[in-house]
Amino acid sequence: MPTPKLGVCYYPEHWPEARWALDARMMRAAGLSLVRIGEFAWSRLEPRPGEFDFGWLDRAIATLGEAGLGIVLGTPTATPPRWMLERHPDMLAVDAEGRPRKFGSRRHYCFAHEGYRAEAARIAGLLGERYGRNPHVVAWQIDNEYGCHDTVVSYSDAAARGFRRWLAARYGDVSRLDEAWGNVFWSMEYTAFEEIDPPNLTVTEANPAHTLDYRRFLSDAVVAFNAAQVAALRPHTDAPLSHNYMGRILSFDHFAVGRDLEIATWDSYPLGFLEDRSDQGEDWRRRFARQGDPDFQAFHHDLYRAVGKGRWWVMEQQPGPVNWAPHNPAPLPGMVALWTWEAIAHGAEAVCYFRWRQVPFAQEQMHAGLLRPDAAPAPGLAEARAVADALDDLPETGTAPVGLVVDYQASWVWETERQGAECDYFRLVFDVYRALRCAGLSVDILPPTTRDLSAHALVLAPGLAIWPEPLREALAAHDGIAIAGPRTGAKTDAFRIPEALPPQMPGVDARVTRIETLRDDCPVALAEGGAFRFWREFVEGDAPVLEACADGEPALVGTRERAYLAGWPDDIALDRIVRRAAGAAGLATLALPDGLRVRDRGSVRFVMNYSAEPVSLDGVVPGATGTLPPAGTLRLPRA
Amino acid sequence: MPTPKLGVCYYPEHWPEARWALDARMMRAAGLSLVRIGEFAWSRLEPRPGEFDFGWLDRAIATLGEAGLGIVLGTPTATPPRWMLERHPDMLAVDAEGRPRKFGSRRHYCFAHEGYRAEAARIAGLLGERYGRNPHVVAWQIDNEYGCHDTVVSYSDAAARGFRRWLAARYGDVSRLDEAWGNVFWSMEYTAFEEIDPPNLTVTEANPAHTLDYRRFLSDAVVAFNAAQVAALRPHTDAPLSHNYMGRILSFDHFAVGRDLEIATWDSYPLGFLEDRSDQGEDWRRRFARQGDPDFQAFHHDLYRAVGKGRWWVMEQQPGPVNWAPHNPAPLPGMVALWTWEAIAHGAEAVCYFRWRQVPFAQEQMHAGLLRPDAAPAPGLAEARAVADALDDLPETGTAPVGLVVDYQASWVWETERQGAECDYFRLVFDVYRALRCAGLSVDILPPTTRDLSAHALVLAPGLAIWPEPLREALAAHDGIAIAGPRTGAKTDAFRIPEALPPQMPGVDARVTRIETLRDDCPVALAEGGAFRFWREFVEGDAPVLEACADGEPALVGTRERAYLAGWPDDIALDRIVRRAAGAAGLATLALPDGLRVRDRGSVRFVMNYSAEPVSLDGVVPGATGTLPPAGTLRLPRA
Amino acid sequence: MPTPKLGVCYYPEHWPEARWALDARMMRAAGLSLVRIGEFAWSRLEPRPGEFDFGWLDRAIATLGEAGLGIVLGTPTATPPRWMLERHPDMLAVDAEGRPRKFGSRRHYCFAHEGYRAEAARIAGLLGERYGRNPHVVAWQIDNEYGCHDTVVSYSDAAARGFRRWLAARYGDVSRLDEAWGNVFWSMEYTAFEEIDPPNLTVTEANPAHTLDYRRFLSDAVVAFNAAQVAALRPHTDAPLSHNYMGRILSFDHFAVGRDLEIATWDSYPLGFLEDRSDQGEDWRRRFARQGDPDFQAFHHDLYRAVGKGRWWVMEQQPGPVNWAPHNPAPLPGMVALWTWEAIAHGAEAVCYFRWRQVPFAQEQMHAGLLRPDAAPAPGLAEARAVADALDDLPETGTAPVGLVVDYQASWVWETERQGAECDYFRLVFDVYRALRCAGLSVDILPPTTRDLSAHALVLAPGLAIWPEPLREALAAHDGIAIAGPRTGAKTDAFRIPEALPPQMPGVDARVTRIETLRDDCPVALAEGGAFRFWREFVEGDAPVLEACADGEPALVGTRERAYLAGWPDDIALDRIVRRAAGAAGLATLALPDGLRVRDRGSVRFVMNYSAEPVSLDGVVPGATGTLPPAGTLRLPRA
Numbered sequence A, B, C: 001m002p003t004p005k006l007g008v009c010y011y012p013e014h015w016p017e018a019r020w021a022l023d024a025r026m027m028r029a030a031g032l033s034l035v036r037i038g039e040f041a042w043s044r045l046e047p048r049p050g051e052f053d054f055g056w057l058d059r060a061i062a063t064l065g066e067a068g069l070g071i072v073l074g075t076p077t078a079t080p081p082r083w084m085l086e087r088h089p090d091m092l093a094v095d096a097e098g099r100p101r102k103f104g105s106r107r108h109y110c111f112a113h114e115g116y117r118a119e120a121a122r123i124a125g126l127l128g129e130r131y132g133r134n135p136h137v138v139a140w141q142i143d144n145e146y147g148c149h150d151t152v153v154s155y156s157d158a159a160a161r162g163f164r165r166w167l168a169a170r171y172g173d174v175s176r177l178d179e180a181w182g183n184v185f186w187s188m189e190y191t192a193f194e195e196i197d198p199p200n201l202t203v204t205e206a207n208p209a210h211t212l213d214y215r216r217f218l219s220d221a222v223v224a225f226n227a228a229q230v231a232a233l234r235p236h237t238d239a240p241l242s243h244n245y246m247g248r249i250l251s252f253d254h255f256a257v258g259r260d261l262e263i264a265t266w267d268s269y270p271l272g273f274l275e276d277r278s279d280q281g282e283d284w285r286r287r288f289a290r291q292g293d294p295d296f297q298a299f300h301h302d303l304y305r306a307v308g309k310g311r312w313w314v315m316e317q318q319p320g321p322v323n324w325a326p327h328n329p330a331p332l333p334g335m336v337a338l339w340t341w342e343a344i345a346h347g348a349e350a351v352c353y354f355r356w357r358q359v360p361f362a363q364e365q366m367h368a369g370l371l372r373p374d375a376a377p378a379p380g381l382a383e384a385r386a387v388a389d390a391l392d393d394l395p396e397t398g399t400a401p402v403g404l405v406v407d408y409q410a411s412w413v414w415e416t417e418r419q420g421a422e423c424d425y426f427r428l429v430f431d432v433y434r435a436l437r438c439a440g441l442s443v444d445i446l447p448p449t450t451r452d453l454s455a456h457a458l459v460l461a462p463g464l465a466i467w468p469e470p471l472r473e474a475l476a477a478h479d480g481i482a483i484a485g486p487r488t489g490a491k492t493d494a495f496r497i498p499e500a501l502p503p504q505m506p507g508v509d510a511r512v513t514r515i516e517t518l519r520d521d522c523p524v525a526l527a528e529g530g531a532f533r534f535w536r537e538f539v540e541g542d543a544p545v546l547e548a549c550a551d552g553e554p555a556l557v558g559t560r561e562r563a564y565l566a567g568w569p570d571d572i573a574l575d576r577i578v579r580r581a582a583g584a585a586g587l588a589t590l591a592l593p594d595g596l597r598v599r600d601r602g603s604v605r606f607v608m609n610y611s612a613e614p615v616s617l618d619g620v621v622p623g624a625t626g627t628l629p630p631a632g633t634l635r636l637p638r639a
Ligand SMILES: [Zn+2]
Pocket: A145, A267, A316, A354
């Protein structure tokens, strides 16, 4: 495998052309070999409809490319120019309050609008034609951060029309839809697809089957929007196509988008994400305020490795304070390097920083770059340089011993039928991931379409509310250890409780007869310690009881090899369950002190200290001794 | 009095016809003798406008009735079919944000829309014609849960038009309205009724007189909507007419609706209501998470006994976890029975569980039934059966020694002019109710139209912001003990401060010269212990001071027989005030430990343990010994 | 200087004409000599368009004036009558949700609507013609409480049209706007001014330059609205023109409005403001619940003295509980007098109470007056009377030794680009003000247009995000001590980071290279104690380091005379910084116990006790001995 690369995001259109060459030389001097450009530049490429100016981009590509930088060229479809709204006045997304989401920032389009979709394909095709064979262009990025700013769920007229067509295609006859959704329930029956609206602003909650189909339709619209640009680009280029995803966006099926692309990338903002999308509470946020959640990036690295079918990058790496979280502190010195190493440990082909130079105008002027606004080096630059200097060949990423199934559709089910205020699919899956990582285990994330589990000694499938049939079969055939639950198989494809009751798990004779949700201050104790919190199921059946609640109800049932978990374990219980399962799978676990994390890449083990204190490694990580400073990273051969 | 009955809610249209007879037999075997059907089935009765299918309902009634079940037949007007919106596109309610509340769930209509009101009367009349003399139909239910999902307050054009007509009828000339409302205040004077809008989205608060009249108009619209169906049904049936009210809905005058019906019923969801409509704080919610608030159901039992003029049922009794509260735990074993007994102790003619079988589709698929989705018994079934087995003749409910006045209009005054963030009429009244119940006293709730108080040794009228003249006269003539205040008589009918100052209470020479509202952390101590919280009045006059604040200001003034309370007492103060007043009225009180409650029905006393711990009864309840387990109920003769 | 006057707000149109003379006599007997009338009476002056009734106002002015009261006559433009909406249906403001803010209360107009602006000038002119030379009319008030109820920011079509014109005038060519705003950033470039909307409901944040220009435009609209009435009144009267501002309203430039008026007044509601606009937390609110924030009124007194160019009043002084805050307690006895004395200590020419008699109808019926609704004296009356009795000649207000720069535009910058959740300009400035006052220092507030600082030994300019060039020059020339920062000069006029980096402070060689914002639980300790909170900057340059952070980074740089503060100090740090700077400026400071405050007026020192406990003055205030009771005020010669 080639040495991982470092790169940076750059906006030639923001700076005087006379500056480009110097910037390019400085990038190279900093050890960077990739540069992403162009993804917001539509108004400069096509200032008026049909009137093009590619000259500046030709020159920018030449200048950067000739300096030795590989170029990732973005399609600018996240920022349609103002004139686009004259052509397609109804192209804006509409929010849950019924208000159009207007021009003046970015991502101002509804994925379901076919007119805008065609415009996006048009500009992508033109870029492909012009630059598809340009030797400096080493990869393409389509659009930017699908779903960011909550832009997938839209209630526009275009979406309503598309939804009706989608439903007609799915059900053929509206009476089949009525039957599938159970519309008899509250006289919600339809007599024509034209009568059906998006499930919004109803008096009380809409039919969950209605909502789930709408979420599926919206996700399909993202896939189709992306696919239209893929189709426009493909004939013109052999360079890989990519998209840069975000953190904790569950509103569309990333695996489905990823199937049409060669590379998955993501935008990693550890401090911003800790502040604005962690469930771990205020004390956790305080402790990791300058380091970021120690598992959040790791989770997404593994997730996007799966989405990219093995090929993945970090496209935007936070290099200093950002501008958009509730609080925006500076990283602890060393963290920019640590974050980069963490990505590499998980197999990143490249890590690009966002952005080269802090821009002194417009929305992100308070977002740090590798350079300050005055072009002097910002603190991140030296850390990037230090990583670049230390980079060399690394073993293949290989396969991790543990597989964790992640399914976007499951998150839509949990969101649609929350049942308890804290019950969130991502939170559950991420709790499990954290427990695995705290035990020192490396993880592969598995899409729900996985048909073969044989590479993984231990497989976990929490919260998989609707069984993907091939996965159920793979599980039945799996040799290793597998744990599913809670809420696995809780719904049919039509969002109904299965007649034979969940979970219908191969090899486990158990039926969930009822569930309850729990206040945070009302956990249900487990007999061996810890508790179920938030979600708890009552199980019947002949499956042996592996763990019980303190009240005697089964908590974990089945066999060592194939077990079903009847609730949402707290950290204490998850730690025990994960370590036992790992032991049964023949996997060694570690007892890592607070903030220390480990990731194996082939024969190399990376050790990272996310805490703000030095940590002694003696007796903690086999083969390691001494003390790891805050934000320290250690590379050692696996024991 | 006949033995109370048990029943259940059933939806034949949700299940295969072949299953109906078995379900009916199982209901009978469980000790149930009533079944409510039909209230959401409009799309199956009239699939297209004017096209009817009564066949299935004929057969369902026959099957259930012949199995020995008495049928409560619902009019399906809470769920107008989709085609209704083609006929009346403007029938939807409009929320406070100005958004129509759309089709896709239930209760999607504005009470003030006359076209839909006529449609509702039409379907009610047709059902009356067909089933009014059917011997199996033992009662009717009109619509379902008026006001649920906040559906009374609507700002639709239909409501605006109706409001103008209502104002014209009330005031005759717009100058009289200007005068009554005091519109001179901010140049808000009108010159025609057509200029007046509903009081919504004004720059700052609307004139409270404007708001109060709108609340009255909205309440009248509910009464008229119900009356239209009463008028359509009455000619066709002798069976009693009913409606199933909800918990803590103050948006319309239930007494006014109840005057047109024979029976009041309500839908009792103790665990859901504890979570989503209790003021008692998080620790209280934790302690009673699996039992429900120990007084909330009792309050509503007494309330709806008054609304039903003595005849009342529980129409929907929670049988297990529900699906709609922030958290939905399972009841403590025994609570389903305890809740049933509590209703019977308060004189319920019937208690029906909601629902027979958990439905595996649509909005309420996570709502427990007496059967599980797979038709096996759910835990609630055995508890219902146990109650059925223990049921026998009980004495008449009789009259409780304590009367507590409840007035919906008062709640509109408090809501319209809150003055302090925590100042809520229901909360105040319910605080008083809880104090009475903690003292072991049984309560009758009295409507504001009460003209004779002689049956009650002790009468309480807290927060009655506008005096109903007959009640004031009844109070003047009352022989027993009476306490009014705070805020009694604070406003005239036109929402003005009375010229002679409040409270104008017969027999108490006192004037409230000013009031203040208090932060929760700034209570005003009372000389004898406890404090006023939230609301406090300064009183002048010759009435003797019965209790004073620690700062010397009067707190309770008047005589032993007729006293005015100048603030909102905390629990300690309320307990003292209530016990003293009961003593003066010759009523014995009990010192009940936490969670224990008592209700007398004629010569029988019911003792119920709402705590999660066993409670010793020795020396606590006269004539009772030993220990009552959690969720335990005891019946004993009154000492 | 003449003796300060007391007055009251009165609404003859609310009361029977027969009552007016008695009210006037009672006012005089209470020691009042001013009465404000007319400001909400449009519907009585012009009941239908063009149809006038001035008779009642003629008689009211005569009655009040002949009783010896000087009259402040208001223009009624805060309450356009209902018919105005028939003439100008599009005159309403539109809120951030896109909803018109409707008729039914007050302030229902958009400042940018030119049709309504002309109507307002028309009625002002008519009043001027009729009463401009009336000898009883001693002053005019234009409109009422600009910006109250959040009425400056509006997204109406009228505002959008006005904004485009304003932009066209400012930039001439749209390409200059694109360049200034940096619209290239996300392809936000425009090709015509007509394409530009107000920055609202964009997908993510709008360009901050776009938002800042909109804020400037909205502020200019307030200035223009006021100026139109000034122009209409001026030809008819020599009496001073005024407006009554509110507390903590930052939405328009009060200095700019004030330039067109002779007198600034403000409406001081200490208890309401403590509840609804203090940042100091719940414990602070509890401690001062009945006294109000001890510094909030003082700050605004000093602010409006500056806005009024030395001439200022309190136009509405809270006399008892109000009706609009989350909680509305009664003031501690004595506070009405203390609040009045505090105003006088700061140089108020007059203090008027709001209102004379509590009105028994409409929106403010729970707002106390000097009389109760039954016309008996309310507690505030005696306190006003006591102040009146004690009033006599006082020295000129003079100049305070400390100057504090306040700039409305800076608050728009902070709001537009908050960067940290707690980062609010007013909060920062008010923190500094509190520290000064706790050190016993009297303060002059300085507008950003100040060109001469020589009167002030110590000048503070926190948070001044955009340098006003003359002030920067004045600072360069200043002889005394000056401290600026944090965030001073952080932006250019076009909302860009200056190329040479901030702060560009004369005499301080320092560059802010980056900033970070801090969670409340993540302060950055300072070496000498206390900490930076919320906002922290990293500074480079040759300026000496006066204070450092515990981590060694500079915290205060420059010289004793000219220093730049690189963060937001907590109370401990601010106290030290302020005392040291005062010491360097040769100013004595005091160590005042909790709740005690001091204000010097010429040779007289006022000492006020805002705490609820008596405070010993021995050794605390030079020349004072003994104990000051709660709500006590002491006047003594300055030591
Ligand atoms: Zn990004």
